Amino acid sequence: MSDDRKLDVATAVDDEGKRDFIFIATGAAAAAGAVSLGWPLVAQMGKAADTLAAGSIEIDVSKVAEGQQLKMLWRGKPVFVRHRTPAEIKIAEDTLISDCPDPEEDSARLIAKPDGTVDPRYLVMIGVCTHFGCIPVGESGDFNGWYCPCHGSHYDTSGRIRKGPAPKNMAIPEYKYVSDTVIKVG
Numbered sequence: 001m002s003d004d005r006k007l008d009v010a011t012a013v014d015d016e017g018k019r020d021f022i023f024i025a026t027g028a029a030a031a032a033g034a035v036s037l038g039w040p041l042v043a044q045m046g047k048a049a050d051t052l053a054a055g056s057i058e059i060d061v062s063k064v065a066e067g068q069q070l071k072m073l074w075r076g077k078p079v080f081v082r083h084r085t086p087a088e089i090k091i092a093e094d095t096l097i098s099d100c101p102d103p104e105e106d107s108a109r110l111i112a113k114p115d116g117t118v119d120p121r122y123l124v125m126i127g128v129c130t131h132f133g134c135i136p137v138g139e140s141g142d143f144n145g146w147y148c149p150c151h152g153s154h155y156d157t158s159g160r161i162r163k164g165p166a167p168k169n170m171a172i173p174e175y176k177y178v179s180d181t182v183i184k185v186g
C-alpha cells in the first residue's frame with residue numbers, strides 16, 4: 001500500500017497565545033480542510049501519524065488563510081506552510097541578499113506550479129532551526145518571520161537566517177504542485 005495520503009487534517013495555525021501544533025489524522029480527502037474550521041483541531045499523534053509521516057502528503061494550500069500557518073509532521077520533521085501577507089512578501093522580495101548570512105533570493109525558495117508560474121504567497125519549509133534543531137516560533141523575531149528561542153536565531157519572512165547562531169536558512173522540503181492549489185510534499 002502506498003504511503004501517500006492526503007491530510008484529513010490536523011492543525012495548528014500559528015496564533016499568538018495559541019501556541020503551535022499539530023495535527024494529523026489519516027484518511028481521505030479534505031486536504032487541510034480543517035484549517036478553515038479554525039482553531040484548534042488537535043489530534044493525537046500515534047502510529048497513524050508515524051505512518052503518514054513516512055510517505056508523501058498532499059495539502060490544499062488554498063485552505064490556509066492569509067496570515068496563517070499550517071504545521072504538519074512529515075518524515076519526523078515539522079513542515080510549515082505559511083500563507084504570507086502582501087507585506088511579508090514585499091519584505092522578503094526587497095531584502096538584499098547581501099544582508100543575508102546564507103544568501104538566497106526569496107524566489108529561489110519557492111516552487112513553480114505546473115504552468116510555470118510562482119505563487120509567492122505560499123512558503124513551504126522544514127520548520128527546524130538550523131542551529132541545533134529547535135522549532136522556531138512564527139511571526140516573531142527582529143525580522144517578523146520566525147524566532148528560535150533556544151539560542152536566539154532570527155529568520156525573516158522567507159525563512160532565511162538573518163541574526164543569531166543558526167548558520168543556514170530553514171530548509172525547503174522536497175515538494176511540488178500537483179494542481180493549481182495542491183502541493184505534494186515528499
Ligand code: FES
Nearest residue numbers: 129131132148151
Ligand atoms: S537551536 Fe535555534 S538558535 Fe539554537
